[in-house]
Amino acid sequence: MNKIDLVRQEMMKALKGKDMERKNALSNLLSALKSKFIDKRADLTEEEENEIIFKEIKQTQETLESTPKDRTDIINECNFKIKVYSEFAPQRMGEDEIKVIIKKVIDELAITAPAAQDKGKIMKALMPLVKGKADGGLVNKLVGEALK
Numbered sequence: 001m002n003k004i005d006l007v008r009q010e011m012m013k014a015l016k017g018k019d020m021e022r023k024n025a026l027s028n029l030l031s032a033l034k035s036k037f038i039d040k041r042a043d044l045t046e047e048e049e050n051e052i053i054f055k056e057i058k059q060t061q062e063t064l065e066s067t068p069k070d071r072t073d074i075i076n077e078c079n080f081k082i083k084v085y086s087e088f089a090p091q092r093m094g095e096d097e098i099k100v101i102i103k104k105v106i107d108e109l110a111i112t113a114p115a116a117q118d119k120g121k122i123m124k125a126l127m128p129l130v131k132g133k134a135d136g137g138l139v140n141k142l143v144g145e146a147l148k
Contacts, residue, residue, distance in 0.1 A: 003049040003088055004033045010087075021077075025084040032056050047132045053089045054132070057082055093134040095142065101129055102139075102146050114147045122146075 001009075011026035032052050037044055044052075064078035093101075105126045111118050122143055130139055 002043065003046075003053070004030065004037060004044075007033060007088060021080060022084060025081045028081070029053065029056055029085055029088065050090055050132050053085055057085045057089060060085065090133070093130060095138065098130065098134050098139055098142050099146070102126060102143055105129070106146065116147055119143060119147060 007026055007030045011023055011030060014020075014023040014026060032055070033044070033049060036048065036052050040048075060078050060081045064075060064082070067074045067078065069075075102122070105122055106114055109118075109121055109125060111122070114122070123140070126139065126143065127136075
């Protein structure tokens with residue numbers, strides 16, 4: 001079952017259960033998924049679906065970060081949306097898993113003393129392995145640490 005059908009099914013459960021806050025969050029996610037589906041004019045791959053879900057989570061986190069502290073209604077809504085969206089997102093890789101992959105890539109590239117000028121080569125080989133599975137900012141930070 002693809003994510004569009006899964007989100008639609010969960011949205012209908014929320015609607016029947018009269019959980020309007022959950023229904024609205026799921027409706028937003030469903031519209032983002034359907035929009036990409038329409039733009040592509042073909043079924044979405046699992047990676048594309050996950051990318052959309054992570055994008056929605058990231059946008060909601062950015063809204064949360066820019067919201068004044070006294071707007072608790074918006075803060076609560078954003079936290080709830082992130083919680084709901086996270087139910088459909090795959091588990092992200094942790095730092096330890098990423099470090100193992102970075103070491104493996106460095107070994108495969110036969111780089112004995114990683115330096116700053118090697119970062120481009122490492123990232124080029126590394127990103128296809130972690131794309132959609134790990135946060136890009138965290139990957140970049142860990143590669144930087146591996147080069148020190």
